Amino acid sequence: MPVTAASRRLDPRAKLYLLLLANLLLFFHVDTRGEAIMVALFLLPLFAAGRWKNGLRLAVLYFALLGLGLWSDAVTLDGAGGGSGGSLIGMMDGGANDGGAATFAVTAGHVAGLLSVGIRMMMPCLITGAYAFTTTSISEFVCAMRRMHVPEAIVIPCMVVIRFFPTIVHDYRQIRNAMALRGIAAGRFALVRHPVQSLEFILVPLLMNATIVSRDLSVAALTKGLGIAGEHTCMTVIRMSWFDWAFMAVCTVPLALAIGGVL
Amino acid sequence: MNQPNQPAVQSPKSSRLAVPDLISIGIFTALYFVCVCVATLVSTLIAGAGTIFLPAVAALICGPVFMLSVARVGKFGGITVMGVVIGLFLFVSGHFALSFVASVVFPLAGDLIARIGNYKNRVTILIGYVVFCYGLTGPILPLWFMKDAYVASLEARGKSAAYINDLFSQISVGSFFVAMAAILVCGLIGGWFGQRILKKHFVKAGIA
Numbered sequence: 001m002p003v004t005a006a007s008r009r010l011d012p013r014a015k016l017y018l019l020l021l022a023n024l025l026l027f028f029h030v031d032t033r034g035e036a037i038m039v040a041l042f043l044l045p046l047f048a049a050g051r052w053k054n055g056l057r058l059a060v061l062y063f064a065l066l067g068l069g070l071w072s073d074a075v076t077l078d079g080a081g082g083g084s085g086g087s088l089i090g091m092m093d094g095g096a097n098d099g100g101a102a103t104f105a106v107t108a109g110h111v112a113g114l115l116s117v118g119i120r121m122m123m124p125c126l127i128t129g130a131y132a133f134t135t136t137s138i139s140e141f142v143c144a145m146r147r148m149h150v151p152e153a154i155v156i157p158c159m160v161v162i163r164f165f166p167t168i169v170h171d172y173r174q175i176r177n178a179m180a181l182r183g184i185a186a187g188r189f190a191l192v193r194h195p196v197q198s199l200e201f202i203l204v205p206l207l208m209n210a211t212i213v214s215r216d217l218s219v220a221a222l223t224k225g226l227g228i229a230g231e232h233t234c235m236t237v238i239r240m241s242w243f244d245w246a247f248m249a250v251c252t253v254p255l256a257l258a259i260g261g262v263l
Numbered sequence: 264m265n266q267p268n269q270p271a272v273q274s275p276k277s278s279r280l281a282v283p284d285l286i287s288i289g290i291f292t293a294l295y296f297v298c299v300c301v302a303t304l305v306s307t308l309i310a311g312a313g314t315i316f317l318p319a320v321a322a323l324i325c326g327p328v329f330m331l332s333v334a335r336v337g338k339f340g341g342i343t344v345m346g347v348v349i350g351l352f353l354f355v356s357g358h359f360a361l362s363f364v365a366s367v368v369f370p371l372a373g374d375l376i377a378r379i380g381n382y383k384n385r386v387t388i389l390i391g392y393v394v395f396c397y398g399l400t401g402p403i404l405p406l407w408f409m410k411d412a413y414v415a416s417l418e419a420r421g422k423s424a425a426y427i428n429d430l431f432s433q434i435s436v437g438s439f440f441v442a443m444a445a446i447l448v449c450g451l452i453g454g455w456f457g458q459r460i461l462k463k464h465f466v467k468a469g470i471a
Contacts, residue, residue, distance in 0.1 A: 153285060208464075211335065221282060
């Protein structure tokens, strides 16, 4: 199989699997080492798909948070034994020497630690989510959902949502232009000054237009046969290649080891 | 434009969701999603680290979208599908899987409540809306999970349980109830606002 740009992207179902793994990572509170390995693995497909800028930004953010977390460890711990191997003895004398050490640096360390642990835990999800969102086309997504036997009641709204976002942006610009023409909410902060009025003036035309578009789309979709019972086919072909399976396996192993406490 | 109330090709009294209904739901879901994004922006700007008020802010501004979608679709399943699709999008955009569960369970409950009044009674729709709004608590639930993780890491590093309790007990319980109460209040206000907008603009235009 020739390595083309398309084949270097994973199958949509493999992407969903990665998302699931990232969620499991969050759920089981895997320790820092396992987390770092998983993050590195999750960043790989992003680079493989040619999203260098995006991938580098996420990588830098993750390592900055990691550094912050280590710094806060160092500050709050003030030398009570190395990080992850906290033993029972550590717990006991930790209780004893906490009393007087409530200085500003420790508080700052705690806040920084909470922030870094918190955001860092979200990072695997964010990375896989960014990957899934930026590299999947609508037809691939729909095809994958149909293959996974997601009911049409879910597939159709999903399709419409993705399709409708650009329309909303376009409508919003038109509405703002019309408002400016009438001298409503013209200034920079005018929208914020009258929040209720802005909400009404923007949302009502959007909703009006939404009802019209929904009617048009229904007619178009029914003409194309969306309402016909039976199986629907897709233009885009998706296949799970050996690479998808291999990558899924490679990502699963460290997670399983980390959850099992081996790593 | 003259007959906006007719779904394109469908027997008028079918109680199941047909393709035109699903397309309407999709469009309202897109608008709802945009509102949620605006709410995310607002809640992070105004409240600083107060992402915990995200569902409350969303409840405040999503009223009109919800009310119009109920008026337009008015069948069982509409609200649920809206929640499920939002949950899927949250999941795919990298939110916690639990947010998916929340955005299925609460909209389903809201759907059932609105169904009592046959999607016509204003009170049941309003209550349904408030319940629906709790579906968005999913994205903020990790905040409490993060706290757990931080506590776990503190424990691993040898801090005593009493110390940890001191540090976190009030923050977590207090902020949790404040956030939940804020959703209730904002949901009521937002729903009322939505129904007012509906009456003022859409009923008159024959759309709702």
